[in-house]
Amino acid sequence: MVKITYIEFNGTKHVVDVEDGLTVMEGARDNDIPGIEADCGGACACSTCHVYVDNDWVDKLPQKEDMESDMLEFAFSPDDKTSRLTCQITVTDDLEGLIVRMPEKQI
Amino acid sequence: MMIEKIVIIGGGQASISCASQLRSLGFNGEICMVCEENYYPYQRPPLSKKFLTGHFHEERLLLKKIDYYKTNNIQVLLSKKATKIDRDNKKVHLQSGEKIDYTKLVIAIGSKAKKAPLSDSDNYSNAFYLRNLHDARILKNQLHTGKKILIIGGGYLGLEVASICSSFGMHTTVVEGAERILKRVAGEPTAAYFREIFSIRGVKIIENDFVKKINNIESEVTNVELASGRLIDVDALLVATGGYPEVDLAKDAQLQIENGIKVNERLETSDPSIYAAGDCASFNHKGRCLRLESVGNAIDQGQTVALNIAGNRTNFNAKPWFWTEQFDQKLQIAGICDGFTDIIERKVKDKVSFWYYKEEILLAVDSFNDPYSYMIGKRLIEEKKSPKKEILRDINFDIKDALSLK
Structure with missing residues (x-):
């Protein structure tokens, strides 16, 4: 289990344990954390699981693939450096303590 | 109260x-x-x-x-x-x-799931559908290298399963009764693009032909005769002829x-x-x-x-979008292409997209491994914007700029 902190746009903080091998999106879904919609269920097809990764974590995460970058460009209010699609981040032990913040809305 | x-x-x-x-x-x-x-x-x-x-x-x-x-x-x-x-x-x-x-x-x-060409009374042990988790569990157990599967129906579902069967090393055939695959949901260029990918992977796609007779030994389907006279031996049969x-x-x-x-x-x-x-x-x-x-x-x-x-009077506003995964291709679709009169093809490096127009109105976009075009197309359609077709034909034009056109 890996501890991840999800912070809603209104500041509400959720600290939860997520199983290795799931995605950061699934961690939010399974803990019923609002703000990540994930309409396509994790196929990198809808861009509704967008978050801003805490600055300290940007370089520690696996790089974005082209598919994710292209989808993100049209998400709501993306940030070049910190925006990620949570369905594309697989949870591993290296992510212990990860902090992500939700955008104001998904689309 | x-x-x-x-x-x-x-x-x-x-x-x-x-x-x-x-x-x-x-x-x-x-x-x-x-x-x-x-x-x-x-x-x-x-x-x-x-x-x-x-x-x-x-x-x-x-x-x-x-x-x-x-x-x-x-x-x-x-x-x-x-x-x-x-x-x-x-x-x-x-x-x-x-x-x-x-x-x-x-x-x-x-x-x-539509059952045709099977009937309600047919109960073959090696004929399958894919509509729910129960069906998927059963079908999953049929995927074995070297086995022969015939998929009846060349829509997105039939093709998705065909691509998976082929990846498992199965001898895979798809038969489509209409003149071409994806007839109901996409234009010819998208169908042609898939046809080529499937052909390279060795999947046999038979169009404009339909099942005439299913031959069986006891409860097991052994082969299927098509209207054209072709005889296809099968270990498994998947009916993916759509839903109602x-x-x-x-x-x-x-x-x-x-x-x-x-x-x-x-x-x-x-x-x-x-x-x-x-x-x-x-x-x-x-x-x-x-x-x-x-x-x-x-x-x-x-x-x-x-x-x-909950009392918030809200009208439904359809924003159709779909996706399908076939081999290494992700096709994303925005809008509905029904009634199109023109298709513009855009090929930029290895990314391909097809833009469907009805006269001057943009109806839909099919994009292959190209979320950039998909996302722009989706937004254009939702905002009811239709870039001039000549602009789209110019591959040096960054379609993102179409969003800011009038």
């Missing part, structure tokens, strides 16, 4: 979207979901993708963890089939004999049916205390009764119903 009780018939995406949206809106009446299957609501798209390939185990399919329903006071009845809607007394009858009262009813029972909306319950309750359960802009059926959402609901779109069989539509309609039940 009478306590509101919302009964939702169906346990799919539209159903859970409606129930969870109601709770998010602070609705504090009762909610009861009647599910025919023995599973809590789960995702269907992976059934013909990552679940079938074994990359996704069953628990990951759940749309909500099971304790969600308790925490949110949503009653879920599993393995319960609704058999009758008694509109006069506002009750839903179940096969088990129970009767459930409702103040508002939501019908979200989806669609069923589940309307029987609504029809028996004398609700208006037209290509599905007819709903108005607020997704009310002809009885204002009954709504319909998802695959089974038929709504007015550009003057015709349209149904959309997609997860995006199920989510949007489920949520719109919830808003209306």
Whole structure:
């Protein structure tokens, strides 16, 4: 289990344990954390699981693939450096303590 | 005051979207979901993708963890089939004999697999469908290197399964009765693009031909004869000839049916205390009764119903989008190409997109491994913007700039 902190746009903080091998999106879904919609269920097809990764974590995460970058460009209010699609981040032990913040809305 | 009780018939995406949206809106009446299957609501798209390939185990399919329903006071009845809607007394009858009262009813029972060319009485041990988790579990056990599978139906579902079977090293054949694959949902260029990819991978696609006779030894299909005279030996047969909306319950309750359960802009059926959402609901779109069989539509309609039940009068605004995964290709589709007169092809490096126009109006975009074009196309269509076709033909034009055109 890996501890991840999800912070809603209104500041509400959720600290939860997520199983290795799931995605950061699934961690939010399974803990019923609002703000990540994930309409396509994790196929990198809808861009509704967008978050801003805490600055300290940007370089520690696996790089974005082209598919994710292209989808993100049209998400709501993306940030070049910190925006990620949570369905594309697989949870591993290296992510212990990860902090992500939700955008104001998904689309 | 009478306590509101919302009964939702169906346990799919539209159903859970409606129930969870109601709770998010602070609705504090009762909610009861009647599910025919023995599973809590789960995702269907992976059934013909990552679940079938074994990359996704069953628990990951759940749309909500099971304790969600308790925490949110949503009653879920599993393995319960609704058999009758008694509109006069506002009750839903179940096969088990129970009767459930409702103040508002939501019908979200989806669609069923067409059986043709098989008949209801056919019960072959090696003929399969793919509509739900139960079907997917069974089909998954059939994927073995060297086995021969015939897939009847060249729509997205049939092709997705064909690409997976082929990746498992199966001898895979697809037969499509129409003049070409994807006839109902995409233009010829998209079909041609797939045809080539499938051909390179050794999948045999037979178009404009149909099943004439199924030969069997006892309960097992041994080969299939096509109208053209071709004889295809099979170890397994998948029927993927499309779906039809589940309307029987609504029809028996004398609700208006037209290509599905007819709903108005607020997704009310002809009885204002009954709504319909998802695959089974038929709504007015550009003057015709349209149904959309997609997860995006199920989510949007489920949520719109919830808003209306909660008293926020909301009109449904269709924003059709779809995706399919075939081998290493992800096709993303925005809009509906029906009635197109022109198709513009854009090829930039290894990214390909097809832009469907009706005269000067942009209807839809099909994009292959090209989310950039997809996202722009989706936004253009939603904003009712149609760039001039000449502009799109110029591959040096960055289509993003089309968003800022008038």
